[in-house]
Amino acid sequence: MPRRTGSYAAGRQRRDRIVEVAAARFAEDGYHRTSLARIAADADLTEGGLLHHFPSKKHLLLAVAEHRIATTAQWWAELDEDASVEAVFDRMAGTAERFLRQPGLIELFVLASAEAADPSSPAHAVFAERYRTAVDSLAAVFTRCVRRGELAAGTDCDALARECVAVSDGLQLQWVLSDGRVDLVAGVREHARRVLR
Amino acid sequence: MPRRTGSYAAGRQRRDRIVEVAAARFAEDGYHRTSLARIAADADLTEGGLLHHFPSKKHLLLAVAEHRIATTAQWWAELDEDASVEAVFDRMAGTAERFLRQPGLIELFVLASAEAADPSSPAHAVFAERYRTAVDSLAAVFTRCVRRGELAAGTDCDALARECVAVSDGLQLQWVLSDGRVDLVAGVREHARRVLR
């Protein structure tokens, strides 16, 4: 009988270690100024060995970004199915606050998103899927809010959901470009206030 | 007498040519899949010669991006000082439409913005300045609209301006990630409608 495919314990452990040190280095020195050799050294293996687990530097960036995506998704999953609009927008502002607690990751995420723009990038499919589900589930929440009369009847919930995501992403970009001077949380809150009028 | 500094006619001509062929190649094959050697060949000079005019590939990306920024800025400058809110938001939708006429440049611009996130990037200062002036001038337009009663009194015009820019950038990101499926213009229009209520 041929052995079924699957990774080994040592491999999984190593991969976690690599993502950990890569995230730290990326956030500290920046993506482009961090060499694979350095990350490999930090994780106690060769450049070639590193590339066995992550076929390219972009794959590694994607892995780090996915970590943040997963954490954020989990934080949103805690939200009640029938939460009020206020609660939803509160969570949006809360998400922004959480981002600000790891400032280095914001720049990293902006870069990862942009790299994902290239259709041939390994990140493209992942990000496309992530955005689709995020917008869809947020739209579903808004739809329930409309039914309960918390949002005006006739609201285009899909468009609103996309707009909220766009505001979050766009403000994060402005945040990094302004060296952190733009108030991310206030911007999100202001947008929520506008929607709720 | 020492000669005053300044570029030569041949140099300016060559630089324009380089930006031209680089923009075409970047939009066609993508930034990362385009080599400096290829661009140099297209512009009839060596890789080393190319790097004399643009010290790094990022500088070249920045130059291409600046070309779009300048074109957009000029298009906005045509707008009347005391244009109505409707006219302003029309111009926003129009800007999105213009972007869609050069789809390859959208992906390129998303990437350039992300690269500018790195404070040590040559693009950082340029983009920071550009965003600052764009937001400021848009906020000034909104302020006049408030005075004329076209926008509700007490509107935070700075925040609104930043939000509009964020929506535009965020939707462009979603556009590339969705392979052009997200309707950029409709999204901008929907946001405008929401603001005007």
Added chain:
DNA sequence: CCTGAAAACCGAGGGTACAAGGTTTTCGGA
């Protein structure tokens, strides 16, 4: 029309991301 300083350009070399192939280690099944 010279002159010379700066701009324009070239060529060699280094560092990094990555591809290809070979070697060692893991670990389920006999």
Added chain:
DNA sequence: TCCGAAAACCTTGTACCCTCGGTTTTCAGG
């Protein structure tokens, strides 16, 4: 326990970005 297939890992080689000289060309001032 031992076998062997797959995972884990390393070594070598390549393409590309970019640095650093040196060389050629431009073009204002005398």
